[in-house]
Amino acid sequence: MTxxxxxxxxxxxxxxxxxxPILLVIVFFQFVVLQQPLPDIGKILTGVVFxxxxxxxxxxGLEQGLFPIGESMATAFARKGSLFWLIAFAFALGFGTTxxxxxxxxxxxxxxxxxxxxxxxxxxxxxxxxxxxxxRYTVAFSVGLxxxxxxxxxxxxxxxxxxxxxxxxxxxxMTLFAPIEIIGIxxxxxxxxxxxxxxxxxxxxxxxxxxxxxxRNPMIDGFGLIALASLTPMIFVMAYGMMI
Amino acid sequence: xDIIDAIIAVTLSTVSDVFPxxxxxxxxxxxxxxQKPANLRGILFGFFWVLIGLSLFLLGLEWALFPLGRVMAxxxxxxxxxxxxxxxxxxxxxxxxxxxxxxxxxxxxxxFSTTIAEPSLIAVAIKANDVSGGAIGVWGxxxxxxxxxxxxxxxxxxxxxxxxxxxxxxxAGYVVVVIQTSFAPKLIIPLxxxxxxxxxxxxxxxxxxxxxxxxxxxxxxRNPLIDGFGLIAFASLFPIMSVMAYAQLSDARAALGRRRADAETTTK
Numbered sequence: 001m002t003x004x005x006x007x008x009x010x011x012x013x014x015x016x017x018x019x020x021p022i023l024l025v026i027v028f029f030q031f032v033v034l035q036q037p038l039p040d041i042g043k044i045l046t047g048v049v050f051x052x053x054x055x056x057x058x059x060x061g062l063e064q065g066l067f068p069i070g071e072s073m074a075t076a077f078a079r080k081g082s083l084f085w086l087i088a089f090a091f092a093l094g095f096g097t098t099x100x101x102x103x104x105x106x107x108x109x110x111x112x113x114x115x116x117x118x119x120x121x122x123x124x125x126x127x128x129x130x131x132x133x134x135x136r137y138t139v140a141f142s143v144g145l146x147x148x149x150x151x152x153x154x155x156x157x158x159x160x161x162x163x164x165x166x167x168x169x170x171x172x173x174m175t176l177f178a179p180i181e182i183i184g185i186x187x188x189x190x191x192x193x194x195x196x197x198x199x200x201x202x203x204x205x206x207x208x209x210x211x212x213x214x215x216r217n218p219m220i221d222g223f224g225l226i227a228l229a230s231l232t233p234m235i236f237v238m239a240y241g242m243m244i
Numbered sequence: 245x246d247i248i249d250a251i252i253a254v255t256l257s258t259v260s261d262v263f264p265x266x267x268x269x270x271x272x273x274x275x276x277x278x279q280k281p282a283n284l285r286g287i288l289f290g291f292f293w294v295l296i297g298l299s300l301f302l303l304g305l306e307w308a309l310f311p312l313g314r315v316m317a318x319x320x321x322x323x324x325x326x327x328x329x330x331x332x333x334x335x336x337x338x339x340x341x342x343x344x345x346x347x348x349x350x351x352x353x354x355x356f357s358t359t360i361a362e363p364s365l366i367a368v369a370i371k372a373n374d375v376s377g378g379a380i381g382v383w384g385x386x387x388x389x390x391x392x393x394x395x396x397x398x399x400x401x402x403x404x405x406x407x408x409x410x411x412x413x414x415x416a417g418y419v420v421v422v423i424q425t426s427f428a429p430k431l432i433i434p435l436x437x438x439x440x441x442x443x444x445x446x447x448x449x450x451x452x453x454x455x456x457x458x459x460x461x462x463x464x465x466r467n468p469l470i471d472g473f474g475l476i477a478f479a480s481l482f483p484i485m486s487v488m489a490y491a492q493l494s495d496a497r498a499a500l501g502r503r504r505a506d507a508e509t510t511t512k
Contacts, residue, residue, distance in 0.1 A: 021353075039311075044312070058294055062363075065293065117469055180409075188476040196446050197262060203367065224438060
């Protein structure tokens with residue numbers, strides 16, 4: 001019991017150390033640069049305690065739950081040897097984790113506002129909602145596709161840089177043709193799709209697959225799924241902006 | 245009672261975020277793979293901890309960091325604040341890009357510090373450390389990525405202030421990435437590409453978005469709907485370069501060390 005307690009305490013100290021830089025930055029700017037008192041100090045302190053506890057529990061759950069299930073499924077799929085189900089799983093994981101992502105929902109709504117302002121769509125509530133939903137499903141589809149491509153790449157052992165560079169070329173070409181209003185959002189959408197729960201799962205899946213297939217190096221072949229998942233949304237969002 | 249209500253509300257929304265993921269995982273596990281994963285109890289407990297941890301984390305951010313961060317982003321970009329830095333004879337029309345220096349410093353520091361606290365980056369760093377057998381340090385990777393994000397966001401703020409089109413910056417960044425890729429150690433490349441996407445999630449995105457929006461609202465001639473975006477793209481591009489640079493530097497140092505050791509043995 002004392003052992004668990006000690007470990008928990010150690011983990012909490014670690015979380016506190018992770019958060020210390022943010023606190024320092026905020027205190028410095030608030031008192032030295034802006035020279036203003038902190039509003040509602042009680043709530044802020046409670047919030048900091050919650051953040052420390054939350055980060056500690058999350059990291060613990062990550063090592064107990066997300067990493068093991070991701071890897072055990074990767075090994076099980078590799079042993080089962082069914083390409084169809086592996087690809088179906090990869091797509092479902094990419095699509096399912098992205099479509100409900102709150103950051104994506106927020107970005108899609110803002111993109112609809114931009115489109116309405118630029119007269120690309122009607123400025124009515126219904127038209128904006130249609131546009132935002134269409135964009136959301138487009139991005140979710142593109143992330144599903146990215147994980148599928150990434151999994152096939154791990155199976156075949158293709159170097160990730162060729163796929164990424166090909167994607168870059170595509171992004172650059174599409175930038176020339178896409179409506180100017182959509183470009184900023186398209187570039188940002190690559191970063192927002194990968195959430196805190198998706199990243200550990202997808203990483204564990206990639207590393208697990210690469211370690212259970214002979215001839216694959218988990219370091220070279222196992223990573224790279226996240227990179228693909230942040231690249232395809234840029235391409236698909238620009239394509240969406242061009243079509244509508 | 246407010247606290248408990250808030251905790252319940254946030255937990256419910258986290259559950260609805262996690263539910264589709266859990267449904268896919270356990271659906272495939274039981275319907276397709278048809279086997280019980282080893283230590284199912286531990287895994288379910290792990291999911292439980294992830295849920296509780298993420299809920300508390302988000303709630304704490306919402307209470308402590310985001311309001312402060314947003315207020316600060318607003319104050320730092322406020323023309324009244326910028327003008328205090330001007331000389332007496334200058335007016336608002338004389339504000340140049342360099343007068344926003346506190347914004348760039350804030351962008352750098354907040355980019356660095358939020359990246360250090362980003363849970364998904366911690367996850368990837370733990371995994372990379374594991375897989376590389378300790379060759380890639382957890383802290384080395386996290387600091388390399390944080391520096392990349394910090395530089396990226398500062399440069400992104402500069403872009404909003406001067407109003408350049410974003411694509412030239414991103415395309416130039418791609419060119420640098422491509423060149424670095426051909427020189428960087430092979431082992432680091434996939435991880436470096438991944439760290440671009442990892443950096444921007446729970447902590448960084450809301451703060452950075454507030455900064456971009458605040459800047460584009462107050463700098464004359466900028467449209468928040470068009471110029472307010474793009475900071476996240478900068479924050480996902482620059483870590484790729486900084487992680488590859490980190491690997492190149494440690495490689496170079498190791499090579500130098502070997503050469504020194506060789507030189508010593510030959511002189512003896």
